[in-house]
Amino acid sequence: MPNIKIDGINIEAPKNWTVLDAAKFLGLEIPSLCYDPGLTAGGNCRLCIVEIRESGRSKIVSSCTYPVQEGLEVFTASKRVVNARKIIIELLVAQCPTSKTLQDLAAKMGVKKVRFMPKWDKCIYCGLCVRMCEEQMTGKAIGFTNRGYNLKITTPFDVTSEDCRRCGGCIYICPVCMARCEGTQPSEVLCGRCENSLQPTCLDIFDNYTCWMGLKGDCGTCITEKDGNNNDLREVKKNN
Amino acid sequence: MVSEEVSKLVDSLIQKYDGHLISVLENIQLFCNYLPSDYLREVSKQLELPLRDVYGAATFYKTFYLNPRGKHICTVCLGTACHVRGGNFIIEEFERQLHIKRGKTTEDNNFTLETVNCMGACAVGPIVIVDGTYYSYFKTLEARKIIRTILKESEKVDITKDKRIFPVKVNCPKCYHSLMDNEYLIDGHPSVKVTISFLDKHGWYRLSCLYGVYNVESEYERPHGVVANYFCPHCHAEMLGTFLCPLCTTQMVSLVLTGGGSVHVCPMRGCKGHLLDV
Ligand code: SF4
Ligand code: SF4
Ligand code: FES
Ligand code: FES
Numbered sequence: 001m002p003n004i005k006i007d008g009i010n011i012e013a014p015k016n017w018t019v020l021d022a023a024k025f026l027g028l029e030i031p032s033l034c035y036d037p038g039l040t041a042g043g044n045c046r047l048c049i050v051e052i053r054e055s056g057r058s059k060i061v062s063s064c065t066y067p068v069q070e071g072l073e074v075f076t077a078s079k080r081v082v083n084a085r086k087i088i089i090e091l092l093v094a095q096c097p098t099s100k101t102l103q104d105l106a107a108k109m110g111v112k113k114v115r116f117m118p119k120w121d122k123c124i125y126c127g128l129c130v131r132m133c134e135e136q137m138t139g140k141a142i143g144f145t146n147r148g149y150n151l152k153i154t155t156p157f158d159v160t161s162e163d164c165r166r167c168g169g170c171i172y173i174c175p176v177c178m179a180r181c182e183g184t185q186p187s188e189v190l191c192g193r194c195e196n197s198l199q200p201t202c203l204d205i206f207d208n209y210t211c212w213m214g215l216k217g218d219c220g221t222c223i224t225e226k227d228g229n230n231n232d233l234r235e236v237k238k239n240n
Numbered sequence: 241m242v243s244e245e246v247s248k249l250v251d252s253l254i255q256k257y258d259g260h261l262i263s264v265l266e267n268i269q270l271f272c273n274y275l276p277s278d279y280l281r282e283v284s285k286q287l288e289l290p291l292r293d294v295y296g297a298a299t300f301y302k303t304f305y306l307n308p309r310g311k312h313i314c315t316v317c318l319g320t321a322c323h324v325r326g327g328n329f330i331i332e333e334f335e336r337q338l339h340i341k342r343g344k345t346t347e348d349n350n351f352t353l354e355t356v357n358c359m360g361a362c363a364v365g366p367i368v369i370v371d372g373t374y375y376s377y378f379k380t381l382e383a384r385k386i387i388r389t390i391l392k393e394s395e396k397v398d399i400t401k402d403k404r405i406f407p408v409k410v411n412c413p414k415c416y417h418s419l420m421d422n423e424y425l426i427d428g429h430p431s432v433k434v435t436i437s438f439l440d441k442h443g444w445y446r447l448s449c450l451y452g453v454y455n456v457e458s459e460y461e462r463p464h465g466v467v468a469n470y471f472c473p474h475c476h477a478e479m480l481g482t483f484l485c486p487l488c489t490t491q492m493v494s495l496v497l498t499g500g501g502s503v504h505v506c507p508m509r510g511c512k513g514h515l516l517d518v
Contacts, residue, residue: 143296
């Protein structure tokens, strides 16, 4: 079994693992948008990039498609990786500002501004739906057509496909179709309100998360709403 | 339902090209001039590939067309060099003259207007290609003249309303001598004269120069189903091409068109297989 080092942790990973598998096993968080445990890795979104350093050189690879190799040295959150990821999520948000999944990711990564022209598209070409249809639904009804600038996901000849089972799997897995973000307008491409207002209150009082459920406030029960400047809204109201 | 003809052609192509999708599609396009949807469905069925993959490949490559193309293809180069020399004015002029947008075909199926990103002839740009003829240093005003000439030429051909009948001028692929015989007319047009040999006979053979018409005259009567060898009457070289006939898979005879491109005809008597490659 190849011995690899992720963020300074040594791990003996089974041969058929990818770097992402190993990192997940160690509990390291790598944003992976177009990866789904039930599907083959596509390597389309590039959000799961990590830095690999070997003999003084470093390169950026997508961890969901990179197989583990003996002596690999992986950094999942180096400066280079974090900056590159920010640009990628910025580009993705510019492509589809109405996706809640993307807005949440952008907020989590601390993206403050989208510097690219928003396209208001309805697809980021992650290919999840195509793989879902083929691998889980055995439908093979939809696929990529055209290429480059004109790339599009559609059924053959743009008509209802005989192969489609109307299972809705493609919509279920789509990061754009499934959860819509209603908070974006042409003037404000970035939203992220859901993610930004979820700040566990315990951190205001204690030094550590003290969540009983170990959820770090993900469930939202002990959450206070924050305004734009990160002030507790209840406090703000009280003071006014 | 798919006609038998479609499934037979697809089947023979798959046999010949060992199930290679791109080659099969290329040959269907040579035969039909575009990729009709029933052919694509048939290919997907026979190759046991999902239709979405066949459709994906057909839309991925720019050489494949999913809509019928016109008889005459006007291609305007909009590459960087040609663009700065006014390629966009030229395409606008073509659009005005033909009343179609770029990438579209006129309603009478006569003209298709296309753009291309560099032909590799930037030094003599702007470049326009009409029916395989390259025009260098193209001037916007020439567009109208060229279209007029083509329309006039095709008016002369009033054989029928068949959408694919038009006269061609062909040369020997080896010595480039013209094969046109201006003295001997078939269908009122100069005939194409070649020498053929079959069995123990050897003599002249004249074909109609109208693409899509199968009228021939021959020194010796050749029974149906007999394949002949075609020779150039000038250099006596055999004019064998590389294509196989889409109907009967005989190796086809290639003739070079004046102005570029080639026609391929099936040397089997009675087989109507022919391809136009411009
Ligand atoms: S609904 Fe149709 S296209 Fe979507 S996953 Fe199911 S079979 Fe595929
Ligand atoms: S439709 Fe949705 S799942 Fe499919 S490629 Fe586009 S964004 Fe991804
Ligand atoms: S999850 Fe690896 S590229 Fe998208
Ligand atoms: S740009 Fe037109 S030939 Fe190169």
